[in-house]
Amino acid sequence: MSEKAYQSDVTELKKILRSHSIQPSHHRLQVLSYLKNHRVHPTADMIYQHISAKIHTLSKTTVYNTLKIFSEKGIVRELNIDEHELRYDINVEPHAHFKCVKCGKLFDVFDKTLLPDREMVDGHIVSKIDVYLQGTCKECAGKE
Amino acid sequence: MSEKAYQSDVTELKKILRSHSIQPSHHRLQVLSYLKNHRVHPTADMIYQHISAKIHTLSKTTVYNTLKIFSEKGIVRELNIDEHELRYDINVEPHAHFKCVKCGKLFDVFDKTLLPDREMVDGHIVSKIDVYLQGTCKECAGKE
DNA sequence: TAATAATATTGTAATGATTATAATATTTAT
DNA sequence: ATAAATATTATAATCATTACAATATTATTA
Structure with missing residues (x-):
């Protein structure tokens, strides 16, 4: 910038x-x-x-x-x-994250089916949900 | 024990x-x-x-x-x-976790609707998924 | 069994991200 | 303009984890 x-x-x-x-x-x-x-x-x-x-x-x-x-x-x-x-x-809207174990890059994942929308689990009050995915990113997979 | x-x-x-x-x-x-x-x-x-x-x-x-x-x-x-x-x-079966911000206890959450079962997101290969919930646990909420 | 090789454990020091602290600088309010 | 509040700095402390090299233990082989 x-x-x-x-x-x-x-x-x-x-x-x-x-x-x-x-x-x-x-x-x-x-x-x-x-x-x-x-x-x-x-x-x-x-x-x-x-x-x-x-x-x-x-x-x-x-x-x-x-x-x-x-x-x-x-x-x-x-x-x-x-x-x-x-x-x-900087994006505080609910979304998941994917980290590539090969290159270390961290990606936003906006697919909403990954994110449970829950205010309660097992009687506990939920105030924050983190969904962390790991694996091999598109780019790194292509190189192999 | x-x-x-x-x-x-x-x-x-x-x-x-x-x-x-x-x-x-x-x-x-x-x-x-x-x-x-x-x-x-x-x-x-x-x-x-x-x-x-x-x-x-x-x-x-x-x-x-x-x-x-x-x-x-x-x-x-x-x-x-x-x-x-x-x-x-010690339990490596897929399940989510809830941490109470009040007492610090960490609970297993076996509710399967919380856990996405995905091998792929946005073209990336998924090998691991962590679902972390935080909030106030049943017990701590009861004390208030 | 004894000798040797492989593995496990130890103690110490290093690392590295984060936090605490107290002094200084800057900004805001009176 | 002065005083009070806030922001920034530099340095040192913290603390979990890791690196490393020496020692101890265990497994293997002769």
């Missing part, structure tokens, strides 16, 4: 943050912009690496703080599909 | 390990026995704490090694439902 494109979005991004009761600081806008424009379900470190190339004083703690706030306020969803890394998804 | 009960099961436990091409060492039998008799989806540390009370020379690395082998050979399933802890389930 070009700097120009980012600039043109700033007003919109600020609106998003404000509507979630988050003060739109420069860093938070950068993180939000990155998430909006790189739909790869990045890790905190990926976000940090990308933004700190532009903002050399950026602290990784700020990225973590920002992502924690985003998560608490419902702007992002944490994806715990892999033991070794926490990933962030 | 009493020591007697454990003793009486040893032959059976050995059979399980051998049938999965795992040498039935004393430590491995202990870990397997613990998993069989404590269906709480324990962490590696919980297993270590319990067994090391009896076997004072036990190394935590051994517990990790053992769980890795069990996992590779398909005796246990790793549960990644919570960012901060990896849990182990």
